[in-house]
Amino acid sequence: MKNASLLRTFITIMVALGIGIIVIAFTSSEPANAIKSFFIGPFSNVYFFGNMLAASIPLMLTGLAASIAFSASAFNLGLEGQLYISALVGTYITWKFQGLSPFILIPLVLVISFFTGGVIAAFSGYLKVRRNVNELISSLLISYTLMYMGDFFLEGPFKDPLAGLAASPYFDSTFMFSKILPPSDLHTGIFIAIGIIIIVYFVMKKSIVGFEITLTGRNKIFSKYAGIPVSRVTVVAMLMSGGFAGLAGIIDIYGIHGRMIRGYSAGYGWNGIAVALIARNHPLLVIPAAIFFAYLESGANVASLFSDITPEIARIIQAAVFYLITAEGLLSFIKARKEAVSNG
Amino acid sequence: MDDFMHTTITMMTPILLAALGGLFTELSGMLNIGLEGMMLSSAFLSVYVASISNNLLIGIAAGLGLSIILALIMAYLSLNLKANVFIVGLATNLFASGLTVFLLYTLCNSKGTVFFPKAPKLDMIEIPVIHNIPILGKIISGYNILDYLAIVLVFVCFYIIFKTPYGYHLRAVGKDSQTAVSVGISVYKHRMIAFVVSGLFAGLGGASLSLPLQTFVGGMTNGRGWIALVAVVLGRGNPIGVLGASIVFGIASALSNTLQASTDISPKLLLTVPFLVTLAVMIIYSTKRSNEDA
Numbered sequence: 206m207k208n209a210s211l212l213r214t215f216i217t218i219m220v221a222l223g224i225g226i227i228v229i230a231f232t233s234s235e236p237a238n239a240i241k242s243f244f245i246g247p248f249s250n251v252y253f254f255g256n257m258l259a260a261s262i263p264l265m266l267t268g269l270a271a272s273i274a275f276s277a278s279a280f281n282l283g284l285e286g287q288l289y290i291s292a293l294v295g296t297y298i299t300w301k302f303q304g305l306s307p308f309i310l311i312p313l314v315l316v317i318s319f320f321t322g323g324v325i326a327a328f329s330g331y332l333k334v335r336r337n338v339n340e341l342i343s344s345l346l347i348s349y350t351l352m353y354m355g356d357f358f359l360e361g362p363f364k365d366p367l368a369g370l371a372a373s374p375y376f377d378s379t380f381m382f383s384k385i386l387p388p389s390d391l392h393t394g395i396f397i398a399i400g401i402i403i404i405v406y407f408v409m410k411k412s413i414v415g416f417e418i419t420l421t422g423r424n425k426i427f428s429k430y431a432g433i434p435v436s437r438v439t440v441v442a443m444l445m446s447g448g449f450a451g452l453a454g455i456i457d458i459y460g461i462h463g464r465m466i467r468g469y470s471a472g473y474g475w476n477g478i479a480v481a482l483i484a485r486n487h488p489l490l491v492i493p494a495a496i497f498f499a500y501l502e503s504g505a506n507v508a509s510l511f512s513d514i515t516p517e518i519a520r521i522i523q524a525a526v527f528y529l530i531t532a533e534g535l536l537s538f539i540k541a542r543k544e545a546v547s548n549g
Numbered sequence: 550m551d552d553f554m555h556t557t558i559t560m561m562t563p564i565l566l567a568a569l570g571g572l573f574t575e576l577s578g579m580l581n582i583g584l585e586g587m588m589l590s591s592a593f594l595s596v597y598v599a600s601i602s603n604n605l606l607i608g609i610a611a612g613l614g615l616s617i618i619l620a621l622i623m624a625y626l627s628l629n630l631k632a633n634v635f636i637v638g639l640a641t642n643l644f645a646s647g648l649t650v651f652l653l654y655t656l657c658n659s660k661g662t663v664f665f666p667k668a669p670k671l672d673m674i675e676i677p678v679i680h681n682i683p684i685l686g687k688i689i690s691g692y693n694i695l696d697y698l699a700i701v702l703v704f705v706c707f708y709i710i711f712k713t714p715y716g717y718h719l720r721a722v723g724k725d726s727q728t729a730v731s732v733g734i735s736v737y738k739h740r741m742i743a744f745v746v747s748g749l750f751a752g753l754g755g756a757s758l759s760l761p762l763q764t765f766v767g768g769m770t771n772g773r774g775w776i777a778l779v780a781v782v783l784g785r786g787n788p789i790g791v792l793g794a795s796i797v798f799g800i801a802s803a804l805s806n807t808l809q810a811s812t813d814i815s816p817k818l819l820l821t822v823p824f825l826v827t828l829a830v831m832i833i834y835s836t837k838r839s840n841e842d843a
Contacts, residue, residue, distance in 0.1 A: 357815050
């Protein structure tokens with residue numbers, strides 16, 4: 206069973222990459238060059254490699270966020286908005302109180318951002334358990350609202366008048382996480398992300414909360430009979446999910462941007478869902494899955510620099526992953542094909 | 550006021566069309582969250598093909614074709630390969646957003662807004678006699694063919710769902726698929742058809758977004774597929790109910806538009822109105838339902 210799902214993941218990734226190659230081959234005037242840049246580009250120098258790892262940091266946390274909700278069999282489709290508004294709140298507080306010591310303010314802001322995203326997601330969880338509102342739809346609708354509200358602040362009240370784009374003012378650079386592989390963007394936030402993932406792994410594996418979440422996700426009715434407060438567990442899982450999305454947002458700001466920029470996080474939430482699916486909700490596997498997704502993104506970016514393709518190709522490959530990753534019939538389909546070929 | 554009513558109907562059309570499509574998959578027992586992506590892909594292809602062929606019908610047919618292909622992919626993966634229907638729906642949305650930007654870039658060398666002046670305009674139909682009645686004339690007359698088609702299709706769907714054997718079977722599949730199987734109704738076949746119908750309607754919805762403006766903007770569906778999904782849930786399996794919900798969301802969108810034109814409230818804040826109204830309606834409705842259950 207475990208091998209089967211591993212094989213399915215492998216096939217999904219191969220098919221998705223194959224689709225990427227086909228799309229590039231059809232659209233690029235120099236496909237060999239484009240494909241080479243796509244696959245090798247992220248490893249070609251320290252700068253691209255570091256940037257790829259930097260790009261994986263928010264995906265680790267959104268991947269974790271999605272997987273916790275999935276574990277409780279809840280769909281949190283509002284990751285994008287939860288992340289965005291939490292980053293905005295965190296940036297604002299940092300900017301407002303930048304006279305304080307980073308050692309006091311940064312941990313405080315991380316907690317605030319966690320609960321900003323967490324409470325928003327928990328609200329969808331609450332609506333699900335108390336009012337029977339589909340959390341998949343409510344979290345998404347709230348997310349749309351939050352994205353627009355965030356844009357509103359960045360275009361108006363919280364806009365840096367000197368910035369050429371819709372962005373907040375920079376906060377003091379002493380608040381920025383240190384860089385690991387200069388000149389790339391890779392920053393020490395990666396240790397925070399990995400640390401959180403390890404903690405969550407143990408929480409899910411060893412603690413009562415983790416056990417309750419997993420059991421609720423496996424079988425709600427059984428859990429109810431076993432005396433697990435299913436409603437509360439769902440809300441808590443959503444709270445954690447939104448909280449990690451919030452952390453993903455603010456850590457990216459502290460690590461790379463130093464200010465809030467309109468639309469800076471587009472795709473972090475959706476890719477997080479894909480990361481969780483590839484990792485099959487296993488917290489530790491979220492790390493390689495996030496790096497893989499960052500690799501796709503970076504490969505497309507590098508290839509668009511050195512050839513004539515557009516980076517949106519990454520989205521098509523990612524969609525292919527989404528399409529196939531849960532397809533349980535994929536293996537038997539391939540087996541049937543093989544038999545048909547060998548028989549015919 | 551009559552202008553406002555007019556905007557309401559115009560804003561309602563894409564939502565209503567997509568929601569009618571979503572109704573079929575809902576009745577077959579599946580929540581189709583790929584509506585957004587199907588709409589978006591058709592919004593692009595219909596206006597693009599209408600422009601290069603200089604023919605509206607060919608344009609619409611192309612848009613519907615692409616939307617139905619996306620529906621078939623969804624159906625195949627979820628029904629044949631047993632993939633999770635929500636995840637496959639997300640895949641559809643993600644794929645459509647990538648595909649449209651990619652095609653826009655490859656075919657039109659742009660990533661933002663593209664105006665297609667060569668695409669034939671959708672004519673406003675002025676109904677004789679009624680058009681000249683004050684107020685009422687403006688509310689009932691002067692829409693494009695897709696706006697009228699959407700209303701007609703509500704009743705066509707009503708007829709199909711409640712008066713034809715196909716409709717009975719479809720509802721049986723959604724209510725209790727095992728019983729349906731035991732009386733010889735094919736769950737697979739009805740779900741497959743439901744997906745194709747949802748692709749058809751969502752495609753029409755997408756075309757009704759881009760064609761009247763002769764314009765495509767990246768991501769122009771902007772959540773309408775999701776709002777349509779809520780209209781499906783609120784419609785309780787009845788096209789008339791879906792129409793009612795769509796009217797409410799049309800009003801919310803019209804309100805957002807009208808306020809943007811007439812006040813200096815930030816447009817970004819006003820854009821949240823349709824989503825907040827949709828959410829509020831969903832919450833109010835759900836409370837009511839749990840009361841009824843109790």
